[in-house]
Amino acid sequence: MNVNILYFASLREQLGTAQETLTTEAATVGALLEELCSRGPQWQQALCDNPHLQMAVDQTVAHRDTSLRDGAEVAFFPPVTGG
Amino acid sequence: MNVNILYFASLREQLGTAQETLTTEAATVGALLEELCSRGPQWQQALCDNPHLQMAVDQTVAHRDTSLRDGAEVAFFPPVTGG
């Protein structure tokens, strides 16, 4: 299946990418994270070693055990600082 | 001594007076109230029988035992309802 992944703010800058479409077998956000972090230390550090990492699936706050579906929009971002 | 007495809102309407200057020997607001209430049942009811009566001396919230001085401004009024 395909998922559309978005990166925001400091994560976007650290990873040098704002958006990608990935073909994956990951059933959950957690499995998708493992797949992304296997790309190298930069990904490991920004995503898997980041205790403050926030995530959303289809624009709703998600967790590592949130399920993915084909065509899902997955977003990773740091804690929000608006207002 | 002379005191200047002000009546506000519903009290002003009940007593039919907004202001008077009174020559009195009353040493406290309480003594002044007794003097005013001796004028008749209308005064007794509006002032001395009124559990919600508020009072001020020289534009500061006062009580029955607050002292009076010559030239003092004494005010009687109901609970406030602004805002």
Add this chain to the structure above:
Amino acid sequence: MSEWVRVQTEDFDLSTEVARLRAGRADIGAVVTFVGTVRDINQGDTVATLELEHYPGMTEKALNEIRDEAHRRWHLENSLIIHRVGPLQPQDQIVLVATASRHRQDAFEAAQFIMDYLKTRAPFWKKEQTPDGPRWVDARDSDRAAAERWSQ
């Protein structure tokens, strides 16, 4: 009358007053305003007009004391109180309280404190014109309770 406490018959403009409150103060991060307005219904009856009476002199003194107390209790960069008097219609603005601070908690709490104290300590009285004739508005127990929570 202080620059930051006004009792007036005229209406006020929120944007103008907030701009004045903030002018030249780049350390402000939060502005809270409260505007009280005339409702067309009170205690089940239609209100045609409202007349606001006050005690000139003591009113300004009481409002300044409330404002000073708010500045003692919270870290405020500035604050403003405007209260109208005279005849008012439904939907008219009655009162403006505006507070400015670095962080929002100070501005929020100080604005609530000023309103709670104003409601129970500033000598204003409201008289409503209803279909059954004029009546003086009664003080509310809920206002007394709201003011008491700030007692130290």
Add this chain to the structure above:
Amino acid sequence: MSEWVRVQTEDFDLSTEVARLRAGRADIGAVVTFVGTVRDINQGDTVATLELEHYPGMTEKALNEIRDEAHRRWHLENSLIIHRVGPLQPQDQIVLVATASRHRQDAFEAAQFIMDYLKTRAPFWKKEQTPDGPRWVDARDSDRAAAERWSQ
């Protein structure tokens, strides 16, 4: 985007927005507004400009959810949230939350609730330009604590 939740680059006018919030609602007795503004100093450093990034789509969804929750928890006649994005300067307005209710306690509490939830749940991120270069603003523990007090 809902009529009462807006994400925009343009500035807003407080009086205009409050007039729109109140239009035709004579049962409103209390309007509380919160305006967040850019401070020229943050964490000890001079801030020259601020850039606000957001997550288009999720932002509006999150703000609408926060607004709906406020209407479930308090008796509100209306409310409004406007949040700006893009480059901002010191003293610029960032966010407006406005709440209108019959009695002031609802408006005050709902405005605080919306701000506390917005600060911790709406996907906005601030980047400051300081003399030492650009930096992403850190989330504040005090904002997390403020949001937690509304947990049921």
